[in-house]
Amino acid sequence: MKRILLFLATNLAVMLVASITLNILGVGRFLTANGLDMGALLAFCAVFGFAGSFVSLMLSKTMAKMGTGTQIIDQPRTEQERWLLDTVKELSDKAGIGMPEVGIFPSPESNAFATGWNKNAALVAVSQGLLDRFSPREARAVIGHEIGHVANGDMVTLSLIQGVVNTFVMFFARIIGYAVDSFLRRDDDNAGGVGIGYYITSIVAEIVLGILASAIVMWFSRQREFRADQAGAELAGRSDMIAALERLRSEYDAPSVMPATMSAFGIRSGLKSGIAAMFTSHPPLEDRILALQSSR
The missing domain is CATH 3.30.2010.10 (Metalloproteases ("zincins"), catalytic domain)
Structure with missing residues (x-):
């Protein structure tokens, strides 16, 4: 199955490389003498936000085999x-x-x-x-x-969701960067454009917001797991699907040796609790078993 960590890592890397390159080259038509052009900024972020997501999707098989x-x-x-x-x-x-x-x-x-x-x-x-x-x-x-x-087309669905998340992460990161830079340069009346504070802050904000926003993608991923369990029950038999999840649960105490960047692709992932549970791609096996049992 398909979900994030490796996907997110590739996606975030593509976004950051694009952002840093564009900042170095001074590409930013959304920056005007009167401030930010919000419409142009949103369009800019959508192009590169979805690019990062779909590059991750296109590379997913290769990265999965390597990982x-x-x-x-x-x-x-x-x-x-x-x-x-x-x-x-x-x-x-x-x-x-x-x-x-x-x-x-x-x-x-x-x-x-x-x-x-x-x-x-x-x-x-x-x-x-x-x-x-x-x-x-x-x-x-x-x-x-x-x-x-x-x-169910889960990888494409998550790519679209990730593209939307990327867009708004980039959008708000640049707004934050512009606000911080304006604050730092508020006494410099003769300065034009933006300073180094904008570039540094927007990149840092993009990393932080990207990590926080991944919780949204993970939530969708957990919902898709329930759907995949139901599909498995329809294809292979409900009792066998429940038995397979029960077997996975019985082995849960064994440490996972799948690379961390690949855990979102598996049928199981590491057990997490508290805030960390918001960033896991799979619901607890107990919840998945109960969902199948209750849908009879």
Whole structure:
């Protein structure tokens, strides 16, 4: 599945590189002699805000493979690989999407992820640990969950949400930068344009606001997890989907070895509480199990 951390990291990096480059080059048609042109500023931020989001989306498969060491199965070499390919094919056909790339990543923990910019050109990968320990029915349910993410277009949806968030992060960061710079230069009546305070403050504000705004994207991500669980139940069977989540919960005490930048892509993520829970991409497994049980 697809959500943030790796996605956010790539997205934030693209935004910051674009912002710093444009500031160095002095590109800022929204800065006028009379102050900020809010309409031009909003348009500027929308262009680069959505650019960062969609660059992240287009790179998502490549970054996922690199981040997890996923090995794509071109020709099955074992019965396990053949079963995995056949299962992904069966559930993809049932969901009405094109056959994704299929891979296995070398992790002892039970996890899986799906990503890609197009539901007919996606990637579904499963950890070796999940294949080794889950029953075929439980593993099939996990694959159904991931294919549900693809069929629901979750990566594109989150990219659009991230684009909107990016736009307003950049927008308000520059307003804050302009306000701080104006305050610092209030006695300099002869100064024109903006000073270094604007550039430094806007970049710092963009980083801080970007981190805070990621809580919004994470909230949407958690809602999409419930939908993917429901899709997995429809594709692979409700009882099997519940059994797979129960198995994941039984292994929850084991530390996650998936890279932090990839945790949002998996079927499970690290357990968090308090404020940190606002920045997790997955709801608690207990809540997901209860949601499936109550929807019978």
